[in-house]
Amino acid sequence: MTFTKLSIKRSEAYQAIGEATSKTETDVWVIFRALRDSHTQFGLRPNHMQTLQAMLSFLKPGQGETVFASNFEICRRVGGIDERTLRRHIDRFLELGFMTRHDSPNRKRYRVRSSDGQCISYGLSLSPLIERANELMAMAQEVENRRRDCIFVRKQILTRLAQLEEFWPESTFPSEVRKTLRRKLSLAEYHALLTKAEAECDLMSTAVDAPKATYLSANDGQVDRHHSKSIKEDKDLERAEKPEVRTLTSICNQATAFATNTLRTWEDVEHHAQTLAPMMGIHASTFEKAKKAIGGQKASSAIFIMLQLGNRIRNFGAYFHSITLGRRVHQFNPSLLLERLANSERAHA
Structure with missing residues (x-):
C-alpha cells in the first residue's frame, strides 16, 4: 500500500496539526486516520473503514481523487467481502457526504481526455473526504x-x-x-x-456536629506560659481524656442496656464495645485499627458515646473512622463529650 499525496490547499486549522508535509500537499492517510479515530461519531463501523482504506489504496499520485477500480477489485483488496456488502458501504459513505459517484453511460469507471488536456472522470470521487479534512481533524482531536x-x-x-x-x-x-x-x-x-x-x-x-473549640483569652504576657508546657502536663491531659468506667457506663446507658453482665472493668467495656461495633455497621478490622491507633479505652468509649448520641450521627462507620483514624482524631476527647452529655441530660430532666 503506497502513501498518496493529493494537492489541496491547507487551512490554518490543519496547519496546527504539525504534519511533516508541505504547505500545498496533504497526506490522504492522515485524513483517513482522523476519520478512523472518530468513525463512531459518524455511525461508521470498522468494516466501513476497511473498505475506505482499500479504496484509498487505488489512488495514484497526480491522478486525482477518483477511484476507477471495479467493485470486484475493491472487494478483493478489502479481503474478499461480497459485492452487496461493498455496495452498502459505498451507499453509507455517499449518505455521509464523504464521496460522490460519477457514473458513465455504461456504468464503467474510467477517465477520458481531450486533445487540449480536458478530462472527464467516471467513478467514485473521494474529493469530498479530502475537502472535509479540517472537520475530521478537529473531530479526531475532540475524541x-x-x-x-x-x-x-x-x-x-x-x-x-x-x-x-x-x-x-x-x-x-x-x-x-x-x-x-x-x-x-x-x-x-x-x-x-x-x-x-x-x-x-x-x-x-468528617464527623457530625463536632463540638466548637473553646478559645481562651491571652495577652502577650501569657505567651511564655503557653510555651513552657511540660511533658508531665501532656500526660495529665491524656489521662483526663480517658473517663472512669463508672462514669462511662452510667452516662451511656444505651450501650450499657445491651450488656448481659455488669461492666466493672475496662476489659469488660472493651469486650462489650467489640460486640456492639458490628451491630452499628463498624467493621471489626476498623475497630482493631482504632484500638492500635488511640488505645482500647478511647476506642471503646467512642462506641459507647456514639450509641448514646443515636440519631445525631448520620453514619456510625464514617463517624467512628473520623474520630479514631481520620482528621478529627486529635479533637476526640471522651471525658469532655461525656460531660456535655451529662449536662444535656440534666438540662432536659
Whole structure:
C-alpha cells in the first residue's frame, strides 16, 4: 500500500496539526486516520473503514481523487467481502457526504481526455473526504481529548475507591461503583461518579456536629506560659481524656442496656464495645485499627458515646473512622463529650 499525496490547499486549522508535509500537499492517510479515530461519531463501523482504506489504496499520485477500480477489485483488496456488502458501504459513505459517484453511460469507471488536456472522470470521487479534512481533524482531536479526560477522571475514581476500601471496609459503595465502571461511560457519567466518591470520602473523614473549640483569652504576657508546657502536663491531659468506667457506663446507658453482665472493668467495656461495633455497621478490622491507633479505652468509649448520641450521627462507620483514624482524631476527647452529655441530660430532666 503506497502513501498518496493529493494537492489541496491547507487551512490554518490543519496547519496546527504539525504534519511533516508541505504547505500545498496533504497526506490522504492522515485524513483517513482522523476519520478512523472518530468513525463512531459518524455511525461508521470498522468494516466501513476497511473498505475506505482499500479504496484509498487505488489512488495514484497526480491522478486525482477518483477511484476507477471495479467493485470486484475493491472487494478483493478489502479481503474478499461480497459485492452487496461493498455496495452498502459505498451507499453509507455517499449518505455521509464523504464521496460522490460519477457514473458513465455504461456504468464503467474510467477517465477520458481531450486533445487540449480536458478530462472527464467516471467513478467514485473521494474529493469530498479530502475537502472535509479540517472537520475530521478537529473531530479526531475532540475524541482523543475526551478519551484522555475519561481515563484521568476514572483514575481519580479508582483512587477514592481504594481509600474507602482501606479505611472503611464495611462500605458497599466501592463494589457498586466498580460494577458500574465495567461499562463504557461518558465523561459526564465519570464526573458524576467522581462526585459521589468524593462525597463518600468526605463522609468517612468528617464527623457530625463536632463540638466548637473553646478559645481562651491571652495577652502577650501569657505567651511564655503557653510555651513552657511540660511533658508531665501532656500526660495529665491524656489521662483526663480517658473517663472512669463508672462514669462511662452510667452516662451511656444505651450501650450499657445491651450488656448481659455488669461492666466493672475496662476489659469488660472493651469486650462489650467489640460486640456492639458490628451491630452499628463498624467493621471489626476498623475497630482493631482504632484500638492500635488511640488505645482500647478511647476506642471503646467512642462506641459507647456514639450509641448514646443515636440519631445525631448520620453514619456510625464514617463517624467512628473520623474520630479514631481520620482528621478529627486529635479533637476526640471522651471525658469532655461525656460531660456535655451529662449536662444535656440534666438540662432536659
